[in-house]
Amino acid sequence: MNQILGGMMKNASIFTLLLFFVLSINGNAQDKFQYIGSKKCGACHKSAKQGEQLKIWEASSHAKAYETLKSAKADEIAKGKGLGKAVEAKECLACHVTGHGKDAKMFDKSFSIEEGVQCEACHGAGSEYKNMKIMKDHAQSVANGMTDYKDEAAIEAQCKTCHNEKSPTYKKFVFKESWAKIAHPIPSK
Numbered sequence: 001m002n003q004i005l006g007g008m009m010k011n012a013s014i015f016t017l018l019l020f021f022v023l024s025i026n027g028n029a030q031d032k033f034q035y036i037g038s039k040k041c042g043a044c045h046k047s048a049k050q051g052e053q054l055k056i057w058e059a060s061s062h063a064k065a066y067e068t069l070k071s072a073k074a075d076e077i078a079k080g081k082g083l084g085k086a087v088e089a090k091e092c093l094a095c096h097v098t099g100h101g102k103d104a105k106m107f108d109k110s111f112s113i114e115e116g117v118q119c120e121a122c123h124g125a126g127s128e129y130k131n132m133k134i135m136k137d138h139a140q141s142v143a144n145g146m147t148d149y150k151d152e153a154a155i156e157a158q159c160k161t162c163h164n165e166k167s168p169t170y171k172k173f174v175f176k177e178s179w180a181k182i183a184h185p186i187p188s189k
Helices: 002-032 038-042 053-058 062-068 072-080 090-096 119-123 138-143 152-159 175-181
Strands: none
Touching: 038 053, 038 119, 053 062, 062 090, 072 090, 119 152, 152 175
């Protein structure tokens, strides 16, 4: 009986170590993707042929999200919540800055929080899919960190991480209407 229990304990220990190893690899998989910032994304996404996505983003509220935290109105709202200055409050920055709260090593030197809610807030950290060859292959892009833009439910869930009742300035959020306002497809040929 002791021999059987000893064998089971040994197998359980090996299984536990193997499980820990697999989970640690999967848990760190996202860490290899770095945020590169809208300027790098925009280098390829600004032409008319590409749909002028950079221009569309620059005109959006997302591009100005960080800047809004510098306003007296933002400070008034933050103060009302007991948060101090809005531009310094993690509760505000969580939705007004792409990647806020992530490990510093996940940000390329080209990334700037001042650019607000950038491309990668929706599309995923771009360091590993920014290459044109990878970007042209949907499956490869997703495997390299891009959010699957074909998964509308996942996109809506991502939007609702900020566009929800927790926001002190929440306005009814209708995904399809909001999505249409920020649409930036590549024009068909």
